Amino acid sequence: MTRRAGARTIDHMPMSSITPLRVVVAGGGVGALEALMALHDLGEQQLDLTLVAPDDDFVLRPMAVAVPFSEGHVTRFPLDDLCAHFGARRVKATVEAVDPRARTVTCSDGRQLSYDRLVLAVGARTRAAYASALTFDDGDPVALNGLLADIEQGYVGSVALVVPPAGSWSLPIYELALMLAKYTCAVGFEDTPIHLITPEPSALAIFGPQVSSAIERLLADRGITVHTGSYATIERSGQIALAPGDRHLEVARIVALPVIVGRPIAGIPRDDHGFTPVDDHCRVVGLEDVYAVGDNANFPVKQGGLAAQQADVAAQDICADAGAPVVPEPFRPVLRGMLLTGREPRFLRHAAAGGDGESRFSTDRLWWPPAKVVGRYLAPWLAREAGLDPRAPAQAMRVETALPDERDARPLDLSPLGAIRPRGRW
Numbered sequence: 239m240t241r242r243a244g245a246r247t248i249d250h251m252p253m254s255s256i257t258p259l260r261v262v263v264a265g266g267g268v269g270a271l272e273a274l275m276a277l278h279d280l281g282e283q284q285l286d287l288t289l290v291a292p293d294d295d296f297v298l299r300p301m302a303v304a305v306p307f308s309e310g311h312v313t314r315f316p317l318d319d320l321c322a323h324f325g326a327r328r329v330k331a332t333v334e335a336v337d338p339r340a341r342t343v344t345c346s347d348g349r350q351l352s353y354d355r356l357v358l359a360v361g362a363r364t365r366a367a368y369a370s371a372l373t374f375d376d377g378d379p380v381a382l383n384g385l386l387a388d389i390e391q392g393y394v395g396s397v398a399l400v401v402p403p404a405g406s407w408s409l410p411i412y413e414l415a416l417m418l419a420k421y422t423c424a425v426g427f428e429d430t431p432i433h434l435i436t437p438e439p440s441a442l443a444i445f446g447p448q449v450s451s452a453i454e455r456l457l458a459d460r461g462i463t464v465h466t467g468s469y470a471t472i473e474r475s476g477q478i479a480l481a482p483g484d485r486h487l488e489v490a491r492i493v494a495l496p497v498i499v500g501r502p503i504a505g506i507p508r509d510d511h512g513f514t515p516v517d518d519h520c521r522v523v524g525l526e527d528v529y530a531v532g533d534n535a536n537f538p539v540k541q542g543g544l545a546a547q548q549a550d551v552a553a554q555d556i557c558a559d560a561g562a563p564v565v566p567e568p569f570r571p572v573l574r575g576m577l578l579t580g581r582e583p584r585f586l587r588h589a590a591a592g593g594d595g596e597s598r599f600s601t602d603r604l605w606w607p608p609a610k611v612v613g614r615y616l617a618p619w620l621a622r623e624a625g626l627d628p629r630a631p632a633q634a635m636r637v638e639t640a641l642p643d644e645r646d647a648r649p650l651d652l653s654p655l656g657a658i659r660p661r662g663r664w
Contacts, residue, residue, distance in 0.1 A: 255561045256284045262343060262351055263326075264333040265359035266291030266317055268611055269532030269545035273357045275615035276553030278324040280564050285557075287326035288353075290333050290345060291317055298611065298620065302376035303413045304578055306383055307421055315623065333360065335504035338525045355527045355556045358503065358514065359549065362533035362540060364496035367402035368472045371492040374414060382414075385491055389418075390425045398478060398487060400470045400494040401436040406540040408436060411495050412453065413578045419460040420580040428461070433487060435465045435480065444539070444573065456579070470494075501534050509536050518568035520552040529555070543574045546613030574612045 261277055263270050270289065277285055295314040302312055321328040331345035336358075342350045366373045372385060388394045399415050401408045415434045422430040434441075434457065440450040441457065441464055457464055468480045478487040500512020507524055509515050513536035515523040520535065522528040529552040532545035547569065554566040611617055 256282055256557075257560045258284050258286055259354040259556070259560050260286045260288070260352060261355045261357065261556060262288045262290060262333075262353040263357045263359060264290045264343070265361060265532070266293050266296055267359060267361050267532065267545070268542040268613065268616060269359035269361075269549045270357070271296055271320065272546040272613045272616045273359060273531060273549035273553055274321075274324055274326055275619065276550050277357075277556065278326070279615065280553055280557035280562055281560060282562060283325055285560065287324070288329060288351060289317065289321050289326045290329045290331055290343070290351070292330060292332045292346070293317070294330070296320060299376040302379040303374075303410050304417065304580075305379040306386055307417050307580070309417070309578075309580065312379070313620075333358070333503060336506055336528065338505060338528060341527070353527075355559075356529065357549070357552055357556075358506065358522070358528065358530045358534065359532045359545070360501050360503065360534050362498050362513070363501050364498055366494075367497045368400070368470075368492070368494050370472050370475050371400065371494040373496050374410065374493050375496050376410065382493070385493070386421060388491075389422060389427060389430065392427065394430065394490045396431040396433070396489040396491075398433040398435060398470075398489040398492045400478075400492060401434075401438070402494055402497055403437055403469060404497050406498050406538060408438065408495065409442065409575050409577060411436070412442060412457070414493065415457065415462050416460060417578065417580045419462055431489070432462045433465060433489065434462055435468050435470045435478070435487075437467065437469050439467050441466060442577075445575075453577070498533065498540055506530075511536070516548075518551075519555045519566060520548050520569060521555070537569075537571070539571075539573065541573065541575070543612040544571050546611070546616055547571055550614055 259281075263273050263277070266289070270291065274287060274289055277287060294317060296317055298313040298315070305312060318328050329345060329349070329351065331347045331349070333343045334346050335344040336342075336356065337344070341354065341356075342352050343356065344350055364375055372381065374382065385394065385397075389397075397418060399411050399418075401411050411434065415432055418432055422428055422432070438444075440447065441453045443450050443466075454464060465480060467482075468485075469482075471479045471481065472492060473479055476489055476492070478489065478492065479485070480487065500508055500514070502508055502512060506514055506522065506528070514530040514534055515536045516530050517523055520529045520531050522530050531548035531552055533540040535548060537544065537548070551567065551569045554564050558564045558566045611620060
């Protein structure tokens with residue numbers, strides 16, 4: 239029997255050769271569940287797995303932007319059922335502290351858990367970037383309901399959507415702009431000005447110039463004005479100053495993405511921005527047998543698909559150490575995103591490093607399962623649980639790019655918003 243690891247096929251070793259390590263996974267999001275599923279599979283179901291998560295459900299949030307427009311929903315999956323399926327023990331708590339020497343974690347309920355390997359997938363925190371703007375967070379999509387009601391009643395003459403500095407993943411604001419444009423037309427106010435303000439040099443610049451140009455044309459076709467390379471300062475309600483230069487906007491309502499900040503854990507190192515530094519195998523720098531994946535790791539782009547890729551890298555490394563027939567490979571991220579448009583689907587691909595180097599723009603679906611969360615284990619599992627039909631139409635635009643190798647030398651260059659400022663408001 240053989241097992242495929244990455245691009246290589248290797249001989250399958252006897253199951254008895256695997257050391258039953260105690261692996262604790264902290265978190266209940268995409269990175270944590272992808273890690274749990276990968277460990278269960280690659281470890282031949284012989285690892286002692288524990289999931290530490292405070293919530294009862296795994297909440298699939300990427301469709302949250304469509305919820306206020308009745309075009310999507312937030313899906314929940316019970317964590318107890320999921321853990322039972324993948325042979326893991328569930329602890330309903332958060333990890334508050336780690337003692338790397340004693341190899342123990344202290345949970346919020348006071349109990350201590352011992353580990354041989356620890357995977358931290360605790361996510362990051364968010365905070366409002368502007369006191370006088372409505373913050374759009376996928377954790378509370380119904381916060382937009384009031385805005386939509388006011389638009390329908392004719393009380394909102396214009397809207398500005400703002401990407402703040404350090405708002406690493408800007409794609410949701412583009413989805414919101416397109417959804418709003420469709421909504422204003424549907425309620426009879428198609429001439430409502432919609433402005434999108436972003437520090438990015440071009441729309442979703444991280445996906446490359448060809449994809450960016452296509453998205454800018456799509457926004458222009460929907461009547462959305464994009465102010466790229468612009469940093470917004472809200473001077474007072476409805477008054478926005480744009481830098482560089484001496485430009486001003488006056489709008490009826492302002493919606494902004496939140497700022498992403500690190501989630502500190504006692505005993506775990508963090509960088510100047512509050513995130514946990516990791517190496518190419520997602521091992522926490524300076525510690526043994528501790529891994530960090532997802533938004534709280536110091537990779538500058540925060541996105542669920544990347545969290546899943548990091549989780550796979552960590553699981554490979556752990557299972558290889560346990561004697562499983564796995565060849566651990568370093569983190570070589572491929573960024574994939576699905577952009578909800580509210581109308582016809584569009585599919586794009588751009589290889590920024592390696593491959594043919596060409597962008598693809600197609601009306602045909604280029605992937606399966608057609609979901610916003612792309613993970614080797616989690617995506618197929620979600621598709622099965624949701625009963626997705628692979629032939630069903632996808633009202634979305636998919637974009638994909640391989641991130642450049644020089645990310646290791648200049649990691650913050652990957653963020654289209656530049657270096658993260660750890661404190662202060664904009």
